[in-house]
Amino acid sequence: LVMGIRDYFEKLSFKKAILGLSGGLDSALTMALAAEALGAENVFAVLMPSQFSSDHSIKDAVDLAKNLGSPYETIAIEPLYNSFKMQLEPLFSGKPEDVTEENIQARARGVLLMAISNKFGYILLNTSNKSEAAVGYGTLYGDMNGGISVLGDLYKTEVFELARYINKDKEVIPENTITKPPSAELRPDQKDSDSLPDYAILDAILHAYIEQRKGPETIIGEGFDEKTVRRVLRLVNQSEYKRHQTPPILRVSPKAFGMGRKMPIVAKYLI
Numbered sequence: 001l002v003m004g005i006r007d008y009f010e011k012l013s014f015k016k017a018i019l020g021l022s023g024g025l026d027s028a029l030t031m032a033l034a035a036e037a038l039g040a041e042n043v044f045a046v047l048m049p050s051q052f053s054s055d056h057s058i059k060d061a062v063d064l065a066k067n068l069g070s071p072y073e074t075i076a077i078e079p080l081y082n083s084f085k086m087q088l089e090p091l092f093s094g095k096p097e098d099v100t101e102e103n104i105q106a107r108a109r110g111v112l113l114m115a116i117s118n119k120f121g122y123i124l125l126n127t128s129n130k131s132e133a134a135v136g137y138g139t140l141y142g143d144m145n146g147g148i149s150v151l152g153d154l155y156k157t158e159v160f161e162l163a164r165y166i167n168k169d170k171e172v173i174p175e176n177t178i179t180k181p182p183s184a185e186l187r188p189d190q191k192d193s194d195s196l197p198d199y200a201i202l203d204a205i206l207h208a209y210i211e212q213r214k215g216p217e218t219i220i221g222e223g224f225d226e227k228t229v230r231r232v233l234r235l236v237n238q239s240e241y242k243r244h245q246t247p248p249i250l251r252v253s254p255k256a257f258g259m260g261r262k263m264p265i266v267a268k269y270l271i
Contacts, residue, residue, distance in 0.1 A: 001150060004250035005037035008148050009123065018122035020109055020143070021045035021065065021072065023057030024182065027127040028064050028173045029163050030150045034125055035068045044122060045072040048109045050081060052185050060177045067172050080108040102186035106142030114145060123147040126247045131156040131199060133246065133257055134206050135232060136239030137192070144246050152249035153256040155206065156182070156199040197228055205232045211255045241265050 009015065017034050021027050034043045047061050058074075065072040084104045085092075092100075117124045126146025128138050130153055138144045151159060163173050182192040182199070196202055205224055208214045209232075216233055220226045243257050244265055255261050 001033050001250055001252065002037045004252075005034055005125075005148070005150060008250075009038060012123070014121070014123050016042045016044065016120070016122045017125050018044045018046065018113060018117050018120075019125040019127060020113055021047050021061045022185070023047075023053075023060040023064075023177065024185075025159055025163055025173070025177050026129055026132075026151055028060070028177045029159055029166070030125050030127040031064060031070065032068065032163075032166055032172055033150060035070055040069040041071070043068070043070045044116075044120075045070055046113060046116065047072060047074040048077045048112060049074070050077050050105055050185070052105075052187055052190070054185065056176060056180070057185060060174045063174045064172075064177065067174070075112055077105060077108045077112070080112075081105055084108065102184070103139045103142060105186050106139035106184075108142075110139075110142045110145040117147075125150055126152065128152060128246070129154055129156050129159050130257070131196075131203055131206060133243055134210065134239070135196065135202070135235040136242045137196060138242070140242055140245055144242065146247040149247045149249040152246070153252045153260075155203040157203045160199075197232065201228065202232060205229055206236070209233055209236065210261065211253065237267070240267075 009017070015038070017038055019027060019030055019034070021031060031043055031045060045061070045065050047058060049058050062072070081104060085101065113124050116122065124146045126144065126149040128144060128149060129151045132138050133152055154162065160178065163178050166172050167178070183190050184192065201224070205219060205228070208219045208222070216229055219229050240263050249256050249258055251260060253260065
């Protein structure tokens with residue numbers, strides 16, 4: 001991955017990267033890899049907390065930037081978020097808040113990152129992992145933005161393993177970033193497990209379906225809950241249109257999305 005980042009930047013004649021640093025593990029690992037590839041001074045982190053961001057996530061993000069020696073800036077998105085809501089209020093009047101408002105936050109962050117990228121000539125690093133990309137757990141034109149996807153061929157369980165490996169000699173990535181429950185922090189007390197199966201289960205199903213090309217009946221026969229399997233596979237198939245709009249992925253497996261797994265954007269699957 002370090003070689004891939006370095007090679008990508010050298011061949012495009014870019015020297016500096018930017019990313020949104022949330023205090024979560026995906027962005028932390030992406031930043032650590034980029035710092036190794038490009039030099040910590042060439043990786044600019046932007047913290048973009050909202051009213052839903054926890055204090056410990058902000059602290060974890062700052063601690064990581066300091067551990068690496070990378071420059072960082074904090075831009076609160078609450079004013080932007082409230083402005084969007086105010087402009088949309090006449091149209092949305094009477095409608096309950098839902099994932100729409102969550103996605104506004106992700107897209108506000110995407111706009112800020114791309115503006116800084118344009119102004120200073122940075123490449124935006126996408127921080128989504130393969131598990132999220134597989135099931136469409138991300139916001140188009142928001143956290144799915146970027147010039148290159150660093151972790152797009154790593155399942156979430158592999159993200160944990162790589163973070164532990166990086167920390168084996170000293171704590172580069174704050175321990176709390178690794179041990180706390182994953183969360184997008186787009187609504188109060190949100191956790192990834194509210195929307196997805198536990199990552200150990202999810203990744204096992206995804207690996208069987210994507211890497212080993214097993215069908216639903218075979219996966220269910222291996223002891224996985226039928227309802228969970230069918231839901232996960234349905235999400236994978238329905239999210240192909242999203243994956244076609246994501247940045248190029250640093251490929252580390254035979255079945256990386258894109259060149260490693262070519263699928264029609266839309267199809268009728270009987271699962």
